[in-house]
Amino acid sequence: MKISEFGEDIMKDSFSYSLNRDLYDSKYRKENDVNDPGKFAGISVDKGSVVVSFENASLKVKEYEGNIYEFTWFEGPAMPLESLQESEGFHMEADRAVSSRISISFADRDIIVTGSDGKEIERGHVEVSGGYIKHITSLNGWDRLFGSGERAFSLNLRGQVCRLWNHDANGSYGPDSDPLYLNIPVILQEGNGKFVMRFYANAGDGYIDAGYSSEDHMMVSFRSLPMKYYIIIGNLNDIYPSLSRITGRPYMPPEWALGFQQSRYSYMNDEEVRRVIDGFRKNGIPLSALYLDIDYMDGYRDFTFNSKAFPDMKSLAAYASEYGTHIITIIEPGVKFDPGYRIYEEALKNRFFIKYPDGNTLYAPVWAGMSAFPDFSRPDVSSWWGLQYDYMLESGISGFWHDMNEPAIFTGWGDNTMAESAVQADGRHGDIHNLFGYYMARAAFDHLSQGSRPFILSRSGWAGISRYAWIWTGDTETSWKELKQNLITILNLSMSGISYTGCDVGGFTGSPTGDLFIRWLQMGVFLPLFRVHSSKNTGRREPWELGKYSGVAAETIRLRYRLLPYIYTETYKSHMTGIPIVRPAFWADPSDSKLLDIDDEMMFGNSILVAPVMGKGMNSRDVVFPPGKWYDFYDDHLFSGKCEISAGLEKIPFFMAEGSIIPVDEDGKIAINIYYSDHGMKGEFYSDNSGSDYLLEEFSISADGDMRWGREGTYESRYREYRFRLHGIALSSVNINGQEVPVNENSFSAGEKFESAKLVFQK
Ligand code: GLC
Numbered sequence: 001m002k003i004s005e006f007g008e009d010i011m012k013d014s015f016s017y018s019l020n021r022d023l024y025d026s027k028y029r030k031e032n033d034v035n036d037p038g039k040f041a042g043i044s045v046d047k048g049s050v051v052v053s054f055e056n057a058s059l060k061v062k063e064y065e066g067n068i069y070e071f072t073w074f075e076g077p078a079m080p081l082e083s084l085q086e087s088e089g090f091h092m093e094a095d096r097a098v099s100s101r102i103s104i105s106f107a108d109r110d111i112i113v114t115g116s117d118g119k120e121i122e123r124g125h126v127e128v129s130g131g132y133i134k135h136i137t138s139l140n141g142w143d144r145l146f147g148s149g150e151r152a153f154s155l156n157l158r159g160q161v162c163r164l165w166n167h168d169a170n171g172s173y174g175p176d177s178d179p180l181y182l183n184i185p186v187i188l189q190e191g192n193g194k195f196v197m198r199f200y201a202n203a204g205d206g207y208i209d210a211g212y213s214s215e216d217h218m219m220v221s222f223r224s225l226p227m228k229y230y231i232i233i234g235n236l237n238d239i240y241p242s243l244s245r246i247t248g249r250p251y252m253p254p255e256w257a258l259g260f261q262q263s264r265y266s267y268m269n270d271e272e273v274r275r276v277i278d279g280f281r282k283n284g285i286p287l288s289a290l291y292l293d294i295d296y297m298d299g300y301r302d303f304t305f306n307s308k309a310f311p312d313m314k315s316l317a318a319y320a321s322e323y324g325t326h327i328i329t330i331i332e333p334g335v336k337f338d339p340g341y342r343i344y345e346e347a348l349k350n351r352f353f354i355k356y357p358d359g360n361t362l363y364a365p366v367w368a369g370m371s372a373f374p375d376f377s378r379p380d381v382s383s384w385w386g387l388q389y390d391y392m393l394e395s396g397i398s399g400f401w402h403d404m405n406e407p408a409i410f411t412g413w414g415d416n417t418m419a420e421s422a423v424q425a426d427g428r429h430g431d432i433h434n435l436f437g438y439y440m441a442r443a444a445f446d447h448l449s450q451g452s453r454p455f456i457l458s459r460s461g462w463a464g465i466s467r468y469a470w471i472w473t474g475d476t477e478t479s480w481k482e483l484k485q486n487l488i489t490i491l492n493l494s495m496s497g498i499s500y501t502g503c504d505v506g507g508f509t510g511s512p513t514g515d516l517f518i519r520w521l522q523m524g525v526f527l528p529l530f531r532v533h534s535s536k537n538t539g540r541r542e543p544w545e546l547g548k549y550s551g552v553a554a555e556t557i558r559l560r561y562r563l564l565p566y567i568y569t570e571t572y573k574s575h576m577t578g579i580p581i582v583r584p585a586f587w588a589d590p591s592d593s594k595l596l597d598i599d600d601e602m603m604f605g606n607s608i609l610v611a612p613v614m615g616k617g618m619n620s621r622d623v624v625f626p627p628g629k630w631y632d633f634y635d636d637h638l639f640s641g642k643c644e645i646s647a648g649l650e651k652i653p654f655f656m657a658e659g660s661i662i663p664v665d666e667d668g669k670i671a672i673n674i675y676y677s678d679h680g681m682k683g684e685f686y687s688d689n690s691g692s693d694y695l696l697e698e699f700s701i702s703a704d705g706d707m708r709w710g711r712e713g714t715y716e717s718r719y720r721e722y723r724f725r726l727h728g729i730a731l732s733s734v735n736i737n738g739q740e741v742p743v744n745e746n747s748f749s750a751g752e753k754f755e756s757a758k759l760v761f762q763k
Pocket of ligand 1: 264265293294330403404459474475533534
């Protein structure tokens with residue numbers, strides 16, 4: 001966004017805000033008054049916790065269930081984290097504190113954490129210097145580092161410096177831009193196929209120096225307290241559930257949120273929205289959600305509608321809903337300064353806005369002009385804010401899109417966010433800056449989740465944001481390079497424990513060529529959030545507006561709906577375990593070193609490997625397969641090792657793991673696809689009534705054809721007849737409850753559910 005788009009007032013306002021910010025921030029500058037821990041004084045155990053004493057500090061280490069270790073050097077503002085279950089704890093053995101899983105000792109200046117196998121897990125110390133509190137740990141030459149939230153760097157972050165400061169990219173960004181909107185102080189270290197995760201419970205300004213300043217050290221530093229971090233050890237399938245024990249598990253979203261979503265800045269009025277929905281209907285392309293960007297509002301005031309452009313939102317939403325389309329509106333954290341505007345008046349009267357230290361309300365310009373910002377860290381403000389969504393719900397709106405919540409501010413110069421010295425209930429804004437968008441999502445979620453499962457899309461956030469909201473990668477450029485970057489950024493978000501991720505399909509700022517758009521759309525099929533969005537003055541992206549590419553676009557969107565039963569099942573699993581839906585290829589086998597550097601493939605859930613085509617004019621690509629055999633989705637061809645895969649524009653290279661059982665929708669009927677393996681096969685299918693009534697069906701088949709169909713829950717699935725389709729082996733006969741059933745094209749049907757069956761294969 002260029003300031004000139006706003007005319008003179010915004011210009012004046014941004015200058016006056018920037019001046020205020022600088023004046024307040026320098027008058028109320030906060031120097032770090034933390035002392036360096038100093039000399040080591042001793043190590044002991046107190047009620048199961050380790051206490052390491054230093055001249056000026058006392059480190060406390062607690063052991064929790066799930067292989068979680070909490071290291072508290074200095075306390076600070078409380079972070080929104082779950083309470084953990086303490087486990088047995090430590091006792092002293094000579095000069096070491098020992099638990100059943102690790103031991104802690106001190107040597108030179110370092111705390112040494114050793115595993116029960118005698119191998120060192122971490123060696124590091126905390127020091128205070130140059131205004132930062134730093135945790136410095138050793139790195140081996142071969143260690144890789146992943147995570148850190150939204151990062152436009154390479155997948156392995158080794159050698160980079162990642163700033164932890166949520167920040168608006170100012171309308172457009174590409175590879176290497178840093179920091180971005182959503183930073184997460186989570187870093188996963190891999191060495192020789194073994195993992196250690198560190199999560200820093202700090203939402204202030206900081207850096208992860210991933211071996212940049214010193215090749216053999218990682219340094220994570222913060223300007224403010226706390227210096228408290230968690231170390232989690234184990235394999236990937238243990239580490240992520242443990243991380244979610246601390247930060248909260250991803251919530252269970254409504255199924256429609258997993259369908260296709262169409263957005264644009266902006267669909268301007270009632271007539272245009274109806275035209276777009278009609279277009280989807282006429283072309284027989286499903287549409288689960290349509291977004292209204294800022295122009296739907298009355299002068300960019302939150303919780304209002306422009307009554308000329310949208311005279312009857314309720315009837316428009318009802319019209320959309322007839323086609324199964326949900327209307328989602330953007331909501332901004334800035335409340336327009338406008339005496340007479342109810343929301344502003346109420347918040348002002350109740351003193352809900354964030355203030356400067358001298359008690360003056362902080363005003364700063366955003367889209368609406370001068371605005372004030374509710375303090376979402378306060379429970380009373382959050383409850384009041386949550387109530388405002390009711391008017392939107394009554395108007396037929398069914399989802400919400402939180403933008404500009406870093407918070408972004410239009411400034412004349414300097415940092416484009418809120419003054420650090422601003423005062424929030426939880427402390428100084430600068431110390432909890434990275435929680436602003438998170439708290440806004442929590443405020444909306446807490447209210448909206450009382451009735452049903454909400455959908456909130458948020459640009460900013462912090463660790464554990466998936467417990468309240470979905471996120472997307474913001475205003476990315478439109479280019480092949482950026483398509484590839486988006487995949488990497490999303491993989492690092494996953495490695496930071498985030499489940500519900502996506503990007504603007506086609507990029508935000510430009511008009512993609514037909515083939516770039518199709519390739520981006522194809523990648524979108526395999527991201528939790530599947531949303532097309534673009535800036536003003538970009539070419540139309542509705543599928544029928546794409547000339548000769550329209551047919552492929554429509555097919556691509558339909559493919560997403562075919563895969564929905566699988567995607568919903570994987571979403572449920574992520575909700576139950578905290579394991580992200582999208583994962584790097586190495587998740588399948590971290591001991592396979594050639595997988596660890598693969599940044600252009602992804603696992604989509606447990607069973608699907610996707611290798612998106614991300615280059616201009618490319619009609620084939622190399623795919624490195626994790627161990628085992630992989631079935632080509634289109635023709636069941638079996639692949640393993642490394643292969644060149646042909647991929648004309650209508651084809652997305654994606655593969656089903658042998659041994660998996662994958663539910664797919666076939667024209668409204670359910671097909672349970674069984675990918676044969678001589679190690680046996682298994683898989684699940686989850687469905688529910690959008691509430692607590694659910695059905696989890698578990699299928700397993702031995703290599704000899706003994707089939708079991710287990711069920712948990714009471715939901716009556718909308719699918720009456722189940723079709724079971726075998727891939728990779730011919731089926732001679734099927735016997736259910738002593739009765740032979742017909743086999744047709746390698747598949748058989750069941751009108752009624754059975755417990756067990758005998759499948760006879762032609763070997
Ligand atoms: C920001 C958002 C973008 C949105 C625009 C207008 O740039 O990131 O998605 O379209 O604001 O609201």
